Amino acid sequence: MKTLIKMREMSDNxxxxxxxxxxxxxxxxxxxxxxxxxxxxxxIQGRAPLRDPVAIRLMDSIxxxxxxxxxxxxxxxxxxxxYPFREGPTGG
Amino acid sequence: MSKHKIRIALSGNPNAGKTTVFNAVTGARQHIAxxxxxxxxxxxxxxxxxxxxxxxxDLPGTYSLTAYSLEEIVARDYLINERPDVVVDIVDASNLDxxxxxxxxxxxLGAPLILALNMVDVAEGRGxxxxxxxxxxxxxxxxxxxxxxxxxxxxxLLDRVVDMAEQSPVWNPALISYGNDIDRALDEIESVIRRGxxxxxxxxxRWLALKCLEGDDQIIRLMERDASVSTEAKAxxxxxxxxTMDTLEEEPEGIIADHRYGHIAGITRTVVKRRIESRLNxxxxxxxxxxxxxxxxxFMIGILYxxxxxxxxxxxxxxxxxxxxxxxxxxxxxxxxxxxxxRSLIISGVIDGVGGVxxxxxxxxxxxxxxxxMEDSGYLARVAYMLDRVLRWFGLHGNSxxxxxxSGGISGGCAVPGVLSTRTLQDPKERITTMLVLPFMNCGxxxxxxxxxxxxxxxxxxxxxxxxxxxxxxxxxxxxxKFIRATVLRGPKTPFVMELPPYRAPTLKGLLIHTxxxxxxxxxxxxxxxxxxxxxxxxxxxxxxxxxxxxxxxxAQGEEIRTTFLSRPEVRNxxxxxxxxxxxxxxxxxxxxxxxxxxxxxxxxxxxxxAARILREIFFTAPGRAEETGKTLRTAYTAYRExxxxxxxxxxxxxxLSTAAGRIGHALEAFTSPLGFDxxxxxxxxxxxxxxxxxVSTLGTAYSLGEAHAPEQGFLSQRLQNDPDxxxxxxxxxxxxxxxxxxxxxxxxxxxxxxxxxxxxxSLGFNLVTAYSVTFLVYQxxxxxxxxx
Numbered sequence: 001m002k003t004l005i006k007m008r009e010m011s012d013n014x015x016x017x018x019x020x021x022x023x024x025x026x027x028x029x030x031x032x033x034x035x036x037x038x039x040x041x042x043x044i045q046g047r048a049p050l051r052d053p054v055a056i057r058l059m060d061s062i063x064x065x066x067x068x069x070x071x072x073x074x075x076x077x078x079x080x081x082x083y084p085f086r087e088g089p090t091g092g
Numbered sequence: 093m094s095k096h097k098i099r100i101a102l103s104g105n106p107n108a109g110k111t112t113v114f115n116a117v118t119g120a121r122q123h124i125a126x127x128x129x130x131x132x133x134x135x136x137x138x139x140x141x142x143x144x145x146x147x148x149x150d151l152p153g154t155y156s157l158t159a160y161s162l163e164e165i166v167a168r169d170y171l172i173n174e175r176p177d178v179v180v181d182i183v184d185a186s187n188l189d190x191x192x193x194x195x196x197x198x199x200x201l202g203a204p205l206i207l208a209l210n211m212v213d214v215a216e217g218r219g220x221x222x223x224x225x226x227x228x229x230x231x232x233x234x235x236x237x238x239x240x241x242x243x244x245x246x247x248x249l250l251d252r253v254v255d256m257a258e259q260s261p262v263w264n265p266a267l268i269s270y271g272n273d274i275d276r277a278l279d280e281i282e283s284v285i286r287r288g289x290x291x292x293x294x295x296x297x298r299w300l301a302l303k304c305l306e307g308d309d310q311i312i313r314l315m316e317r318d319a320s321v322s323t324e325a326k327a328x329x330x331x332x333x334x335x336t337m338d339t340l341e342e343e344p345e346g347i348i349a350d351h352r353y354g355h356i357a358g359i360t361r362t363v364v365k366r367r368i369e370s371r372l373n374x375x376x377x378x379x380x381x382x383x384x385x386x387x388x389x390x391f392m393i394g395i396l397y398x399x400x401x402x403x404x405x406x407x408x409x410x411x412x413x414x415x416x417x418x419x420x421x422x423x424x425x426x427x428x429x430x431x432x433x434x435r436s437l438i439i440s441g442v443i444d445g446v447g448g449v450x451x452x453x454x455x456x457x458x459x460x461x462x463x464x465x466m467e468d469s470g471y472l473a474r475v476a477y478m479l480d481r482v483l484r485w486f487g488l489h490g491n492s493x494x495x496x497x498x499s500g501g502i503s504g505g506c507a508v509p510g511v512l513s514t515r516t517l518q519d520p521k522e523r524i525t526t527m528l529v530l531p532f533m534n535c536g537x538x539x540x541x542x543x544x545x546x547x548x549x550x551x552x553x554x555x556x557x558x559x560x561x562x563x564x565x566x567x568x569x570x571x572x573x574k575f576i577r578a579t580v581l582r583g584p585k586t587p588f589v590m591e592l593p594p595y596r597a598p599t600l601k602g603l604l605i606h607t608x609x610x611x612x613x614x615x616x617x618x619x620x621x622x623x624x625x626x627x628x629x630x631x632x633x634x635x636x637x638x639x640x641x642x643x644x645x646x647x648a649q650g651e652e653i654r655t656t657f658l659s660r661p662e663v664r665n666x667x668x669x670x671x672x673x674x675x676x677x678x679x680x681x682x683x684x685x686x687x688x689x690x691x692x693x694x695x696x697x698x699x700x701x702x703a704a705r706i707l708r709e710i711f712f713t714a715p716g717r718a719e720e721t722g723k724t725l726r727t728a729y730t731a732y733r734e735x736x737x738x739x740x741x742x743x744x745x746x747x748x749l750s751t752a753a754g755r756i757g758h759a760l761e762a763f764t765s766p767l768g769f770d771x772x773x774x775x776x777x778x779x780x781x782x783x784x785x786x787x788v789s790t791l792g793t794a795y796s797l798g799e800a801h802a803p804e805q806g807f808l809s810q811r812l813q814n815d816p817d818x819x820x821x822x823x824x825x826x827x828x829x830x831x832x833x834x835x836x837x838x839x840x841x842x843x844x845x846x847x848x849x850x851x852x853x854x855s856l857g858f859n860l861v862t863a864y865s866v867t868f869l870v871y872q873x874x875x876x877x878x879x880x881x
Contacts, residue, residue, distance in 0.1 A: 020341070020342075021342075021346060024343060024345075026160060026586070026587060027587045027589075028345075028346065029158060029160060029345065029349075030587045030589045031587070031589055032345075032346055032349035032350070033155050033156045033158070033193065033349065034155065034190065034589055034591070035189065035190050035193070035353060037346075037349055037350040037353045037354075038342075038350055039350070039353075039354065040353065045376065045379070046379065046380070046383060048383060048388075048477055048478050048480065048481060049383070049384075049385045049386075049388045049389050049478055050478075050481040050482070051481075052480075052481045053477060053480055053481070053490075053588055055379075055383070055477070055592060057376075059187070059189040059190055060186060060187045060188065060189065060190075060218075060220070061187045061190060061591055061592075061593075061594075062376075062379075062591065062592040062594075063589065063590070063591055063592070064477050064588065064589070064590050064591075064592050065587070065588055065589045065590070066480070066484075066587075066588045069587060069588065069589060
């Protein structure tokens with residue numbers, strides 16, 4: 001099933017589709033300019049040794065951005081159905 | 093376009109090969125200027141094609157044409173104001189989507205556009221096939237495949253340029269849809285603008301409307317020329333913004349960007365065919381290893397260490413050659429030139445000063461070569477990526493690492509090209525901070541002094557000591573940056589969003605060009621500043637000089653010493669006259685080096701002559717000669733030489749103190765004695781304000797090693813080692829002070845050029861205060877604790 005998470009929370013090699021880019025100003029502009037726009041498929045390529053910045057694969061190239069910048073990007077990802085701690089009407 | 097002249101502009105993303113295309117098109121016929129009023133380079137070149145003379149302007153590499161970075165504004169202004177006949181957008185075929193974002197903006201502007209589809213070979217290698225004709229049809233512009241690296245497609249490109257120019261194309265904005273809301277707003281604003289009076293021929297109304305919706309500061313200010321237009325347009329913008337925020341939670345600017353990429357995706361979907369659906373290519377595999385959590389940092393340290401070793405090893409031979417060359421030059425000139433101030437000026441002033449510097453050019457060149465390899469291969473971008481988290485904490489940027497490495501982060505370098513390289517930093521605060529801490533790095537100019545002091549006072553583990561000092565310089569640079577960013581240059585950090593280019597094999601030509609560009613900056617400095625300061629220092633260390641009667645006093649003293657020696661019974665019969673004694677003294681001086689290192693064979697190799705023969709007699713007891721006599725001779729001669737040396741020292745000391753430089757040095761002792769420095773060091777440090785390279789030669793001259801002895805590592809090192817006033821603590825203090833104290837003259841000029849007088853002055857003051865306080869603390873603490881004294 002699909003869920004929306006912050007880019008920072010994605011794990012290495014996880015793919016997703018950008019759904020929302022918040023944050024305006026220079027940062028927002030730059031993020032969009034480089035291709036991080038709603039509808040864009042991306043994959044987390046890896047992270048720097050100190051876990052920051054993060055390297056993302058999109059449109060044939062690799063983009064790097066800091067975690068606090070990645071926080072402005074919401075990505076739709078697939079999570080496995082049987083998520084152990086999910087609460088809901090069908091079980092617990 | 094006038095009769096036979098065409099003007100074109102080259103544009104494109106960074107890393108798309110724009111510069112390679114520019115070089116391929118213009119060859120050597122290019123020069124560099126500056127865009128007026130800004131520190132952005134403007135490269136202009138020429139080429140002849142089909143009877144036309146084509147002027148090519150290389151615009152700065154950009155991802156977009158907003159008004160928010162200097163490069164983008166410069167590019168945009170050039171296009172609008174200069175109206176080139178054709179705009180060539182260089183597009184990376186292996187990275188088409190993002191590259192088309194800029195192309196789309198040229199289409200919005202209406203510029204006559206030709207796309208150079210560069211690096212098609214790389215694309216093919218990745219299994220990417222592009223239908224050139226289809227791309228051209230969809231975009232409505234000619235598309236020319238090129239591989240600029242191998243000069244393929246360049247002729248075609250020029251053909252298309254000429255074809256287009258011959259048709260005298262009109263600037264015609266393309267119509268792209270950004271969704272209903274935006275499109276309607278655009279129509280509205282466009283008609284408002286048409287009714288008003290702000291647009292001349294320069295700007296198409298639709299483009300202005302688009303920029304207005306995007307919140308483009310430059311255009312909004314432009315529109316304020318007509319108040320009614322501006323008010324109405326702004327009202328529309330506000331209304332649309334509110335609407336889109338309410339319905340889509342996005343601002344118009346964002347929606348426009350989204351639609352541009354949507355438009356691009358629509359095109360590339362049909363035009364680009366991928367043969368291999370592989371998830372990772374070679375570059376990615378390499379990155380898995382090289383930016384790995386564990387291997388990444390280790391490999392990086394390994395590479396930096398390897399460069400350290402490589403530069404010293406590779407440059408050893410050329411540096412020796414250069415030393416030898418200058419030695420021979422001096423040796424050849426000394427007898428030829430008449431004794432006196434002119435000879436002294438040329439030998440001690442010019443050759444020692446400049447020669448010492450040029451001798452180190454090989455070291456710097458190899459360092460820059462190694463850095464170029466890292467840069468051109470793409471590895472340096474990985475270094476910036478890995479180090480960003482650390483550098484950021486100190487108020488710098490991942491990209492600052494390039495400037496730091498060039499300025500001496502590893503082993504030698506030069507802050508002059510280092511300051512220039514800070515142009516890659518977007519944020520002014522980060523750029524200036526980086527510039528201000530570059531002078532803390534151990535540039536090539538400081539290394540000779542360090543080398544001599546380390547050899548004299550820390551002889552075991554020389555490489556280790558140098559490494560320690562490198563670490564110290566980095567600590568100071570980083571802490572200084574943090575301090576500056578916390579006080580004088582506070583501010584938020586700029587976005588790090590950066591493209592990581594794929595690894596590429598550098599071309600030898602590219603490497604040589606990049607290496608040479610930086611090396612040349614250094615040589616220019618050596619040729620000008622160092623030559624000038626060497627001459628000035630020479631003059632200041634020679635004049636006014638000893639008054640007449642002191643000169644005579646010393647001369648008399650010298651005579652007396654010689655006479656005493658010659659009148660000794662055992663000497664009188666051996667050495668007939670002063671001339672022979674002088675000859676013996678000269679030969680003995682030449683041999684001092686070999687004698688002290690136990691090479692008695694050197695004596696045997698001496699030419700035959702009466703002086704040589706006598707010398708042999710003094711130092712070798714010939715068979716048949718009484719043991720006693722031989723020893724007495726040797727002792728007497730050695731004592732005589734020692735007395736001469738003392739006399740010379742005394743004379744030179746007084747002479748130096750009587751010169752302009754000596755007096756200044758002496759006066760400064762009031763400030764510098766708490767740091768352990770005496771007048772001689774002071775003179776050298778004052779000279780170092782102009783260029784650090786002269787510190788060693790000045791120190792050598794101050795210790796009056798005379799014209800015949802070069803202040804090479806050997807001589808000055810030994811001299812200091814044997815000097816009772818010099819201790820390891822003092823040497824350490826001097827190294828520390830030299831490392832930190834002021835940027836050299838040319839660096840200050842460069843800082844001023846790239847920022848302002850204010851920051852250049854700050855740099856001088858900040859460094860001096862830091863150097864003084866730190867050295868003071870270290871020296872006094874060392875004295876108190878009894879370390880290294």
